[in-house]
Amino acid sequence: MAQVIFRRATRADVPAILALLDDDEIARSRAAGPSPGPDDPTAGALTPEAVDAALWAAFEAIDADPRNELIVADAGGAVVGTCQLTFIPSLSRRGAERMTIEAVRVRGDRRGHGIGREMMLWSLARARERGCGLAQLTTDKRRADAHRFYTSLGFAASHEGFKIGL
Template sequence: MTQLIFRSATRADVPEILALLEDDAIHRSRQQVVAERDDAACWAAFEAIDADPRNELIVAEDAGTVVGTCQLTFIPSLSRRGAERMTIEAVRVRTDLRGHGIGKAMMRWALDRARERGCGLAQLTTDKRRTDAHRFYAGLGFTASHEGMKLAL
């Protein structure tokens, strides 16, 4: 591994990001990602994220290759005395590169990004089946302080 670069994703990165998201048993059980010509919703989502100053789709790049991704969403809130909070979503590192420090470096970069914006809190959810991810996030200082709930619509 050379030096990791963290940057905002471009439209050209979307196929690699989708491949990272698809390379996951839990994700595959939810939906199937298909080619651009068949899945305009993914492209519309990218355009919406890209245009929104409160959303950042990030890639981790090593020697010109996308090796990780995450999405950061900055949420204004009246709680915590009006401090903005950052939600971290869709964290993925290429399967064959897990355990090499990419995820830890990406998360540290994301937390620094939250501090730069003056966020008072960073939050994330992770599937209950992802026990390795739970240990990973706990090792970064996250605590399982809330019970998350979702409703598929």
């Protein structure tokens, strides 16, 4: 297997990232319509901008924002994982910046090979580089495997989260 490197996503990575984000039942239950899965031959094809301009606008906004980093795990040119890091200034915790980790995914055929752990450790090192005092994430209550994974990395289920669709 090719060595995995972690880097900022480029525009060319967006279709693979979207396939990763849609590659589970919980994500599909939230989506308005299905996207190609990672085994679909069209998954690697560039998503035409006319299909969903909002996704491209979101990528452009993330890419242009110095407080957001869309990260990919790259194995020999193939995107095998992704996460988004958001750095948030705060008056709490004595003004320390915090990092929120979102949309953590590893391609189905690469799960269980340590890529998720490497990506999370890389992300935590990135937070330390920026001087963050806290890293936080939320995970769907139905993701029991993810809960065990995050606990094994030292995260504590210290807060109850709430969301509302708008």
